[in-house]
Amino acid sequence: MATFVDQVKEMGLKQAAIAKADEAVERITAGMNISDIRSALRGDEPRRPNPRLRPHADSFWLHIRPSFYHTEVTHIYPTFRMGWLSTFMFVWETITGIILMIFYTPSPLVAYSNMWNILSNVPLGQLIRNMHRLGAEVMVMVVAMHMLRTFITGSYKKPRQFTWATGMILLVLTLMLSFSGYLLPWDQLAYWALTVFISGAEAAPAPAIINQNILLILQGAPSLGAGGLLRWYLLHVLLMPLMLGIFFFVHYYKVVLHGLSLPPGREEIGEDTAKRVPKNERTYFIPDILTSELMWSALMVLFLVAGSLWLWDAPLETHADPVVTPLHVVAPWYLSWSQGWLKLADKTLVVGFIPALLVAFIVMPYFEVGKSRRYVDRRVGLSVAFLFMAFMLVSNWMGTPEYAVASSPDREVSIEFLPEQGPSLMKAVPYDEMLVGKFLPGQEISGNPHMTEALAELKEAVLANSCTMGAPRIVTIPEDEWRECRVVTLDDGSKRYDLAFKEDVMPDPYVELIIEEIQPGLKSLQLVFNVTEPGNPDVLRIDTQDWKTFIHADSNYEEECRFANKSC
Amino acid sequence: MQVKIIIGTIAFMLTMIILGFAAIREPGRLEDFTLAREGRQIETGARLYHNQCATCHGVNGKAEECYDAATGESIGCQGLPLNYNQLLCGDTSARMSALNWEGSKLAFIQATVSSGRYGTAMPTWAQEYGGPLRTDEISDIVQFVLNWETEELCSQPLFEYPWPETIDELLVTFPTGDAVRGEELYTTYGCSGCHGNLDDSTSATVGPWQGNLAEEAGTRVEGMSGAQYVYESILHPNNYVVEQCPNGPCGDSSSMPTNFPARMGDSETKPQDLVDIMTYLGLLP
Ligand code: HEM
Secondary structure: OOOHHHHHHHHOHHHHHHHHHHHHHHHHOOOOOHHHHHHHHHOOOOOOOOHHHHHHHHOHHHHOOOOEEEHHHOOHHHHOOHHHHHHHHHHHHHHHHHHHHHOOOOOOOOHHHHHHHHHHHOOOHHHHHHHHHHHHHHHHHHHHHHHHHHHHOOOOOOOOHHHHHHHHHHHHHHHHHHHHHHOOOOEHHHHHHHHHHHHHHHHOOOOHHHHHHHHHHHHOOOOOOHHHHHHHHHHHHHHHHHHHHHHHHHHHHHHHHHOOOOOHHHOOOOOOOOOOOOHHHEEEHHHHHHHHHHHHHHHHHHHHHHHHHHHOOOOOOOEOOOOOOOOOOOOOHHHHHHHHHHHHOOHHHHHHHHHHHHHHHHHHHHHOOOOOOOOHHHHHHHHHHHHHHHHHHHHHHHHOHHHOOOOOHHHHHHHHHOOOOOOOHHHHOOHHHOOOEEEOOOOOOOOOHHHHHHHHHHHHHHHHOEEEOOOOOOOOOOHHHOOEOEEEEOOOOOEEEEEOOEOOOEEOOEEEEEEEEEEOOEEEEEEEEEEEEOOEEEEEEEEEEEEEEEEEOOOOHHHHHHOOOOOO | OHHHHHHHHHHHHHHHHHHHHHHHHHHHHHHHHHHHHHHHHHHHHHHHHHHHHHHHHOOOOOOOOEEOOOOOOEEOOOOOOOOOHHHHOOOOOHHHHHOOOOOOHHHHHHHHHHHOOOOOOOOOOEHHHOOOEOHHHHHHHHHHHHOOOOHHHHHOOOOOOOOOOOHHHHHHHOOOOOHHHHHHHHHHOOHHHHHOOOOOOOOOOOOOOOOOHHHHHHHHOOOOOHHHHHHHHHHOOOOOOOOOOOOOOOOOHHHOOOOHHHHOOOOOOOOHHHHHHHHHOOOOO
16 A cells, blocks of 8 residues: 555645545544535535445444434424433533532532532532533423423334333433432432432332331431432432433334334324335435534533523532421422322322332333324323323422421511522622611611512511401501401410411511621521410510521622522 | 534534633632632521520620520620630631640631530530531531631730739739629629529529628638639639539539630739629628
8 A cells, every 4th residue: 555655756745635634534434535524514415325324334323323314204393302302411411420520529528518619619610510400400301301292293102112111211210310419419408308208218118127128228327328428429420320321222222223203194094104214205314414413412502501601500508417407398390299299198109109100101002002193093192191291280389399388487487588598588688788777577778679678578478477466566567468367266275366378377476687797797687576465465476586597798699599590 | 404504503603602701700700609608608607606606605706695595594604705816816826825736727716616625614516526516517617706807806905914823912903892893793794694693592503602702712721811712713713613512503613614814804904803793792892
């Protein structure tokens, strides 16, 4: 073979370099040289033999991809790109996750400060963290939507039953992946969501000895601690992604094997013509599908980067504290339905029902053997599916704290006004405008709109948790805004005061907010409640001093609100 | 296809611009978050301090105004002042030199809080030494304590009164006492929280009742005058421990605070307080 030097002698330096480059490109692409690529990008007809098919035969990455698709399945409908998007999200999560891994140690001693280190010390650390966390939520949504679409287009039917079954496993793995990552920041949100959730294992319909051991395995100790964190970390970075990768290849192998199903109306009932693609209906992977996928990748990256920067910040609450249970323990939204179910039915029933439901979903295509994939012929199936979805939405809503069990009314007011975690209107008041002094609910402070707004919220919280016996004690709340008490006499002779939709509220409370500056840059906010027995002012019903919160000038709560992280 | 290539390229370029923008504002953002981290540590530290430390070190860290955690009643402060220039001011503060501490101020406070002070009422706090608090909680509290350091605090002169051996020497500088002021101080220093009121022998809760101390003090230690005994008992409670507590309750002998030399000696004129209290107790004319 001629050496480069020979070539230079023969055709001159420029030509020889071009030839060499051409050769290199052809090797890298496993079959396409520069002019082939340019012609593909221009959309020209390929030369014969078609060089655009060679990468599918010769390269590893493209041999998994089909060399052409049926043109009918390359439009937005019927796939909505959801399967592809699921794959994209998985790759995205892997990359951002590996970056985060560099800055994280799975130990309760340092995990939480690692998170703060990522936020305050790693260049673009917050962006990476937001991208990973936003990506996790998007991935769950996308996978669910992918499942929905394969159901609606009837793509789970013969011969694709097994594709559906592996898909179900991928769904479970996706949820587990997301959920196992939830614990890692080791803050209150993470700790309690996981503790409450895996305590479900204890209620499984199995002998207690088995349940307790399952729980022990999940927690690594009688309660979640160092061992548990390490376990969930390993699940999150090792086992779950590995399994997801394996099942993805099985899943995708089946997809390619059977071909993407055509839109239901495009084939005869009972036939599957996905693999028989007439010449004139082929869309080749190179260049059309590839370009389209690259475009969608660019758009998704743009969305995820911009979203992580401006739309949404990953939450970080205070350090996990096994001794202090927050009033409202919130499951991640994609598992909220299970908390909703717990309010409807017995725990054992729910915990037993979930795996049963999963199995039912996996085997569904082997039992639902209706021949037609067309919508008109599947009225019952589609209706059941939509009813199920409605049920899931309602369950999810019931699982959110809006539906939470109430505690004492003064506690409710404090939690609403000065939540232990997360921002609120009051915490969002700029530090300098947070005046020192005593304030009443609903009080208007001229020239200080933020405080006024926060105090208005306090008024709402107070009104929602109190009633009047005709002698309101808070002068700043107009008399006609109070609602009458409904007095209920309990069995033991004591009285309870109710609102129409709320039991046990405060009759004619006196509520005051005291703000003091206790250190340079540190203020204490204290809610004081004083509620006496109506008709007998000497007997106290509620008298509290201890609803105290501290706010530091640099804590950045306004910032969180401005980015609309949570409602405030 | 051309359209897709264009859209893709534009999206890619926009992403790069956004990343560039993020990178430009990054130093400021990192600084904000560093401050936010500290701010939130101080907030948590404040909460923990008020739950755990205020009973001994006082609500404002001045070893004044201490309240019983359970009942909310006012009690005597046992701890040393923490909102205090001798502890917080200078790279090596006065307290650090007094205890021969060679490390940083942060480490000094962190170590003291973590392990407590053996032989004093200051308990051990870190879980690794058997206390109730996690490492992160300790560092939150330490941030809170350090946050008391201000220019105003540190512009006050450092001062430690050189207490003389005997009361007689002190009386040379502070010849007269004021019983009325002494009565007030007896409450503000928290003595009455433990020793009760002089006119009611049942009001003493932790320490012995002192209504008849004037008669009894002289009998406690052979050959020592009552005034000298009480002088030493206040400044160095561990020198003599009342045996059997003839006058009512006698809690743990270590509960009599050891911080009065500091609290009554942080300025040239402050020892007057001690003389006033002793006058009130009837030990000085
Ligand atoms: C990590 C999760 C998943 C990934 C990465 C994934 C990936 C893919 C891809 C790339 C395709 C081909 C393109 C498309 O149809 O959009 C596909 C098809 C399919 N997926 Fe998934 N999938 C996942 C989860 C699921 C789930 C949860 C189900 C349903 C339970 C499912 C059922 C199917 C079926 C039935 C097909 C065949 C569609 C057809 O031939 O028209 N997949 N999947």
